[in-house]
Amino acid sequence: xxxxxxxIGGTNIITSLxxxxxxxxxxxxxxxxxxxxxxxxxxxxxxFPASLVNSSELLRRSREFSIDQDYTRFEQMIILSIExxxxxxxxxxxxxxxxxxxSTTKGNISLLKNSRGFAEDRVHLWKSAHAIGTYFDSFxxxxxxxxxxxxxxxxLIAAQRLIKTDCFRDVIxxxxxxxxxxxxxGFQAFFSLSKDVCKPFDKxxxxxxxxxxAATMILTSNKAMFDEPTIEITGGSxxxxxxxxxxxxxxxxxxxxxxxxxxxxxxxxxFISAHGTATAYNDDMESIAFSRSGLSHIPVNSYKGYIxxxxxxxxxxxxxxxxxxxxxxxxxxxxxxxxxGTTEKLEVIDKNRAHSVRRVLxxxxxxxxxxxxxxxxxxxxxx
Amino acid sequence: xxxxxxxxxxxxxxxxxxxxxxxIEFGDNAxxxxxxxxxxxxxxxxxxKFYKMDRLCKLAYLASEMLLASxxxxxxxxxxxxxxxxxxxxxxxxxxxxxxxxxxxxxYFPEPATFVYTLPNIMLGELSIRHNLKGENMFFVxxxxxAYLIMGFVNxxxxxxxxxxxxxxxxxxxxxxxxxxxxxIEPDKSATGVDFDTHNLNRIIEL
Numbered sequence: 304x305x306x307x308x309x310x311i312g313g314t315n316i317i318t319s320l321x322x323x324x325x326x327x328x329x330x331x332x333x334x335x336x337x338x339x340x341x342x343x344x345x346x347x348x349x350x351f352p353a354s355l356v357n358s359s360e361l362l363r364r365s366r367e368f369s370i371d372q373d374y375t376r377f378e379q380m381i382i383l384s385i386e387x388x389x390x391x392x393x394x395x396x397x398x399x400x401x402x403x404x405x406s407t408t409k410g411n412i413s414l415l416k417n418s419r420g421f422a423e424d425r426v427h428l429w430k431s432a433h434a435i436g437t438y439f440d441s442f443x444x445x446x447x448x449x450x451x452x453x454x455x456x457x458x459l460i461a462a463q464r465l466i467k468t469d470c471f472r473d474v475i476x477x478x479x480x481x482x483x484x485x486x487x488x489g490f491q492a493f494f495s496l497s498k499d500v501c502k503p504f505d506k507x508x509x510x511x512x513x514x515x516x517a518a519t520m521i522l523t524s525n526k527a528m529f530d531e532p533t534i535e536i537t538g539g540s541x542x543x544x545x546x547x548x549x550x551x552x553x554x555x556x557x558x559x560x561x562x563x564x565x566x567x568x569x570x571x572x573x574f575i576s577a578h579g580t581a582t583a584y585n586d587d588m589e590s591i592a593f594s595r596s597g598l599s600h601i602p603v604n605s606y607k608g609y610i611x612x613x614x615x616x617x618x619x620x621x622x623x624x625x626x627x628x629x630x631x632x633x634x635x636x637x638x639x640x641x642x643x644g645t646t647e648k649l650e651v652i653d654k655n656r657a658h659s660v661r662r663v664l665x666x667x668x669x670x671x672x673x674x675x676x677x678x679x680x681x682x683x684x685x686x
Numbered sequence: 687x688x689x690x691x692x693x694x695x696x697x698x699x700x701x702x703x704x705x706x707x708x709x710i711e712f713g714d715n716a717x718x719x720x721x722x723x724x725x726x727x728x729x730x731x732x733x734x735k736f737y738k739m740d741r742l743c744k745l746a747y748l749a750s751e752m753l754l755a756s757x758x759x760x761x762x763x764x765x766x767x768x769x770x771x772x773x774x775x776x777x778x779x780x781x782x783x784x785x786x787x788x789x790x791x792x793x794y795f796p797e798p799a800t801f802v803y804t805l806p807n808i809m810l811g812e813l814s815i816r817h818n819l820k821g822e823n824m825f826f827v828x829x830x831x832x833a834y835l836i837m838g839f840v841n842x843x844x845x846x847x848x849x850x851x852x853x854x855x856x857x858x859x860x861x862x863x864x865x866x867x868x869x870x871i872e873p874d875k876s877a878t879g880v881d882f883d884t885h886n887l888n889r890i891i892e893l
Contacts, residue, residue: 541822671811
């Protein structure tokens, strides 16, 4: 069977911290958080902290691409994200060996409240995917993966496998979720939102912060596109805790299984980008799973303090940020962390520092008991 | 790798359940709630979590009970059985219920027990808990059942890592229509089953 290497080409991130990967990474390195407490009346009747994409800038950019009328705000984020990534690393969506995978939890769900002139069926994820496919004139209809908070990592795993087995040469993975009253009210009902900016892994953590955004990662087996060594996705695996639909496993069982499947008992990593939602249970669960995997000594962070939990986008956004830390050989501070407060000790990164970053594990866990893990590696090329 | 086969399947449509063992008619006049309860009694199930589930999960649960009735899946370790499911309407039934609870700010009553079911992959979580499955979960949303996608993806999954078997298929629920088609895919060792190919997937879902 053919086994291709899977390289990361262009990327984009759209969040409260900016509309490009560079802008987001620069703001993160300067210690800026996009999570702001405010009264967002269209999202919830009370004040709460959230990381929101600048709507007027989104509209301005959407007008540039003439997508301000016929596409929803959710779709605009996806299109702008993919357009920016393609402009940096050219792949042709119209080609038969290119595939688009979208990861999202709720897509156009805000249309349930107000259809804003769109047809009733636009709320369905596949319909939205067709609209994106039509925009890019893609040969294949984009595929939607919806696995709650692990959607983004599962989409990258799916893409990696499709390229590795030569089903496609190029896969464009875009994760996106838009914050809506639907989502905010649900998390509020769970009492899982922090009153202030979330504090992953900290003793004082008291819940998560919600965010929205999009991110794109273009994966390819086309090595000729690169002048110098780039970063590869070399492994990925998923699992289920088989324990509870809305709470993480107390033993970290599922996450441990997925990590073990990817790492095969090895512990040679430079960095772990954890899920780190800042709920008491999630962060404890992760500390237990990392400890069981022998990874407690590996520097770890959560990006949630900078941009909140962006649900279906999170796995892709955070993977792009991992890609940047590897390109720049930097370990990035875990925003909101001061005092250790997890069941098992973790090596949480408390300030930015230069460090060789060659092997990175990205993990995610979420509702439904699902877990997903992906491995990024910077290899030396033998010419 | 051994050739993969569909060693078992369960198809549920309005009023009817089809498995390799035969066809059971329940009458298509009953409401979905009554229909689900009838299957539940037929199974002589006492699984109390059933009552808490939304209708999409109930449907998936009932199909999985029929699919795995023989218990032969227990020859695999829990982390060796993957779940790859798909549908077109995601979790729309629970979505509408949650939306209704927040439609009026003067009567605002979002409930966690409803909200948790507004993610379609929760049904994979429910099946994982019920049958102690710790393998990978993948959930696709497509306009129609795509046998080609399912076949390709499951083949890659079972070729490439720890997974030895997979429960795959299509479970879709709206108040107008319902369908569950679950397939158990494993290597051909028992030789009882049909080839895992698009023809058989499409044939069984139309039974």
